[in-house]
Amino acid sequence: MDEIALLQQQLAAVQQQESALKLSDHNVIDLLMKLQQLNKIQVVHTLTGKQFLTPTQIEREIQDYVTLNAGRISMTELQQLINVDRSYVEKYVAQLARNKKNSSGSIYFVVNSGEEVVTNWYLDAIMEDTNTLLQESGTTTVGELAQQYGFTVEYMKEVVASRLGLILLAQERGNVLYTHSFVESQKAQIRGVFSAITRPTFVPDITRLYRFEEKVVDECLQELIQKRVLMGTLRGREYVPYVFIEAQRDSMYSFFQQNGYLDNARALQLQVARPYDFLKRRFPDAIPLKDCVVSHALHLQVEGSIEAAVNDASFVDLRTIVPSRVQSSDVAMLLSKSPSVARGSGGAYQINDVFAVSKAFLDASVEKLKQDASVKALKASSEQRNVVNSTLAKETSAAINKFDNDDDEDEDDDFGDKRGGKRGKKANKATGGGADDAGADKKSKRGKGGDKNGAEEAKSKGGKGKKGKKGKDGAAALSGPSKRSSASPTETMTIVPSHGTLFKLLVSWFPQLEDEDELLDGLANHLASQVETIYTSALSAALSSIIRGDAASLRELRKKFEDQFDDRFTLLSVFEKGFNKLTMSVDAKDKPGMEQLTVLETYLLESAGVELASLVTSFVAESNSLEMDGVPPFTPPADDAQASSASKVMASLSDENKKVLESNLPLSTANAIVRLWTFATAGRRSLGDFMLHVPVLADALSMPLRKLDRKKERQVIFGYRHIVTGELEQLGTDDIPATAARLLQLFFQQTTGFPATFPKDTLSFAPTVLNAFRASIPESPMAKLDAFAALAQQLSEQETSGFQEGNWSEVVDEIRALVLVKDIALA
Numbered sequence: 001m002d003e004i005a006l007l008q009q010q011l012a013a014v015q016q017q018e019s020a021l022k023l024s025d026h027n028v029i030d031l032l033m034k035l036q037q038l039n040k041i042q043v044v045h046t047l048t049g050k051q052f053l054t055p056t057q058i059e060r061e062i063q064d065y066v067t068l069n070a071g072r073i074s075m076t077e078l079q080q081l082i083n084v085d086r087s088y089v090e091k092y093v094a095q096l097a098r099n100k101k102n103s104s105g106s107i108y109f110v111v112n113s114g115e116e117v118v119t120n121w122y123l124d125a126i127m128e129d130t131n132t133l134l135q136e137s138g139t140t141t142v143g144e145l146a147q148q149y150g151f152t153v154e155y156m157k158e159v160v161a162s163r164l165g166l167i168l169l170a171q172e173r174g175n176v177l178y179t180h181s182f183v184e185s186q187k188a189q190i191r192g193v194f195s196a197i198t199r200p201t202f203v204p205d206i207t208r209l210y211r212f213e214e215k216v217v218d219e220c221l222q223e224l225i226q227k228r229v230l231m232g233t234l235r236g237r238e239y240v241p242y243v244f245i246e247a248q249r250d251s252m253y254s255f256f257q258q259n260g261y262l263d264n265a266r267a268l269q270l271q272v273a274r275p276y277d278f279l280k281r282r283f284p285d286a287i288p289l290k291d292c293v294v295s296h297a298l299h300l301q302v303e304g305s306i307e308a309a310v311n312d313a314s315f316v317d318l319r320t321i322v323p324s325r326v327q328s329s330d331v332a333m334l335l336s337k338s339p340s341v342a343r344g345s346g347g348a349y350q351i352n353d354v355f356a357v358s359k360a361f362l363d364a365s366v367e368k369l370k371q372d373a374s375v376k377a378l379k380a381s382s383e384q385r386n387v388v389n390s391t392l393a394k395e396t397s398a399a400i401n402k403f404d405n406d407d408d409e410d411e412d413d414d415f416g417d418k419r420g421g422k423r424g425k426k427a428n429k430a431t432g433g434g435a436d437d438a439g440a441d442k443k444s445k446r447g448k449g450g451d452k453n454g455a456e457e458a459k460s461k462g463g464k465g466k467k468g469k470k471g472k473d474g475a476a477a478l479s480g481p482s483k484r485s486s487a488s489p490t491e492t493m494t495i496v497p498s499h500g501t502l503f504k505l506l507v508s509w510f511p512q513l514e515d516e517d518e519l520l521d522g523l524a525n526h527l528a529s530q531v532e533t534i535y536t537s538a539l540s541a542a543l544s545s546i547i548r549g550d551a552a553s554l555r556e557l558r559k560k561f562e563d564q565f566d567d568r569f570t571l572l573s574v575f576e577k578g579f580n581k582l583t584m585s586v587d588a589k590d591k592p593g594m595e596q597l598t599v600l601e602t603y604l605l606e607s608a609g610v611e612l613a614s615l616v617t618s619f620v621a622e623s624n625s626l627e628m629d630g631v632p633p634f635t636p637p638a639d640d641a642q643a644s645s646a647s648k649v650m651a652s653l654s655d656e657n658k659k660v661l662e663s664n665l666p667l668s669t670a671n672a673i674v675r676l677w678t679f680a681t682a683g684r685r686s687l688g689d690f691m692l693h694v695p696v697l698a699d700a701l702s703m704p705l706r707k708l709d710r711k712k713e714r715q716v717i718f719g720y721r722h723i724v725t726g727e728l729e730q731l732g733t734d735d736i737p738a739t740a741a742r743l744l745q746l747f748f749q750q751t752t753g754f755p756a757t758f759p760k761d762t763l764s765f766a767p768t769v770l771n772a773f774r775a776s777i778p779e780s781p782m783a784k785l786d787a788f789a790a791l792a793q794q795l796s797e798q799e800t801s802g803f804q805e806g807n808w809s810e811v812v813d814e815i816r817a818l819v820l821v822k823d824i825a826l827a
Helices: 002-016 025-037 055-068 075-082 086-098 120-137 142-149 153-163 180-196 203-210 214-226 242-259 264-269 275-279 296-311 328-336 359-409 413-429 435-444 447-451 454-460 466-492 499-509 517-526 528-548 552-585 591-623 655-664 667-681 687-700 710-731 736-752 766-772 779-796 802-819
Strands: 072-074 108-111 116-119 139-141 176-178 232-235 238-241 261-263 292-294 315-317 348-351 355-358
Touching: 055 072, 055 075, 055 086, 055 116, 072 075, 075 086, 075 116, 086 108, 086 116, 116 120, 120 139, 120 153, 139 142, 142 153, 176 180, 180 203, 180 214, 203 214, 203 238, 214 232, 238 242, 242 261, 242 275, 261 264, 264 275, 275 292, 292 328, 296 315, 296 328, 296 348, 296 355, 296 359, 328 348, 348 359, 348 517, 355 359, 355 517, 359 499, 359 517, 359 528, 359 591, 499 517, 517 528, 552 591, 552 687, 552 710, 552 736, 552 766, 591 667, 591 687, 591 766, 655 667, 667 687, 710 736, 736 766, 736 779, 736 802, 766 779, 779 802
Parallel strands: none
Antiparallel strands: 072 116, 108 116, 139 176, 232 238, 261 292, 315 355, 348 355
16 A cells, blocks of 8 residues: 555656747658667567557567466457557567576467467476376376367477476377386287287287377387297287297197198188198198098098999099198199099099099990980881881882873874773772882783883883983982982981980980089090080991991881790799689679779779780880880880889870871771770770780781790799799888789689789789688698788778887798798698
């Protein structure tokens, strides 16, 4: 309060003083401006125009305002406070910054592109604050400080660097500040974490997971590894402990020994870039492939599989031998290294990269292709023969008619008119237009000279000018059609199977190829050239046999048919005798028994009778080259010879096939075959009618029936008994009706001396057969047979207990022994 009072007194004293000279404001301003122009004084006019400031005053005010703002103020704010032009502010601030020794002892800095003024003690203060915060947090970045205090990063780095270790107690690593305690703590944590690592780990992952400082981690890891505090190594940015390297080596060796291979993908997972180089130090016999390494043991296993396929005349898919992880390209490379398939000189071929196919299997395929080619070529040649014969007949008939007409025109008028009239009348009566009819017609009209052939007559007239020329033309007309008809079709005909057809053929011959599409495709490509050659050669040979008029094959075909027909007819005759004996043993008043006789007679016709009818139809179709649906070939491929006859027998004769027979065969032959089928499959089934019709059929086929002698009959009876016994052995005891039927067939043959064939799907006939011969069989064997038939009937109808089912095999063995003895009365 005293100071304020003192100031008031001073102000009052000044106001009471009288001025000696009074100047106006404008005069004062003009005076100052003149002095400034004369460089007598330096003053700065304020923006309001009411004050003049000296440079010293401006500097003093700048220092005062900087101090009032805690050592930092912006140029804009200074300019507003001092109220002078900005250029003066910047000028005197720059002078203060250049003058390191000011009266106040402060050092001034112009920062942020000349926009702000700071003092050294301001920078010291913010570093002291930063140090305080840094000791608490442990780390900070220069960028964070620059953002916090509004400086550029570069300037902040200079500020930090000049005070590091003095005011700022920390370490700087790449624009990051760390306290000494923080670095030591990080090192301890890093040492603990990396000591616990047992597998390769990326250092950035650990840094991010545990929030380590990257610079500290990099420096610390190198130091710890060099001092062998950490037992491991750095591979780029990955830390690999030695314990993992040892486990990796043991794991790879163990896996390779147990599985026989090591793929590159697994090796990469185990951090091994070159697995073969890694393994060959311990396994020098390892085999490198494209995507894996295989052991010598696996190679030997592959070789063993190939040798087994060669010995079995089969094939093997090596993908099923090697582990599933081995790629197909590696399997192909491994197979190519096998000596069994090397350059095709071994016993196997490499098909479709991964299949080893034995040479014997391929040879068998080629043989079956040859057989199929022969059958198809024979069929195609037969069709071609019919076409050629039909064409020849038509063209030859036309040529002969033309030749006769030309010959008649050149005869003498009277003699020609007379003979021409006769020929015209007789020609109208002729039934055929072929060459033979025309020759016979000419012969019948030439009187005594008629015994000479037409060719000699034409030749004798050849010297008489015009007629001789016509004779030549007639001969040319007869020979021309044959050449045209035989040449043209052979050029366009082909029987080479397509890929799809070849697939079906191979699967039918070798069922193990089913669902092996890759192998089938490879086999088709491998056999392509041979298939073309085989089928083309077979077709050429078959067609050439037609051109040569080869009748040997037809004679052989007919002989084979007659032999088979005789065998089947003989067996059917023996069946008829046995059936007649059964018929005589059944009481005509026994209605159920007579019904079962009808069942047996129908089955006999539908089995043995249909087989005979099917044989005849197949022969007729092949010998006459007829296209008939569902008719099996009479000369099947050799591989079908062992197939069951049921697979080659027609069930019935369709209406379409009847039309084919009637339109291509003589009426008597066609009717005989159709009636044979009718007796066997339709109408009133009568074995006697069927057997009576067989001689009629043989006569229609111009085939003599061979007489059945006693010796051959015994051979047939004994052979059939052997066949039934073999079927019984192969059948086992699972199919109850079929087993019981065959045992009853043996019983029938044992009792009557004649074979029989019974239905295999029902046992309704069993009581009839047993009752027919009950009087001649001792009571004990008959009781066993009755019990056997009853048990079989119950088992087939599933009306038995588990005990009875288990007893079935024993009963079958007992009845088999009973029916195979020579005399059942002694059993």
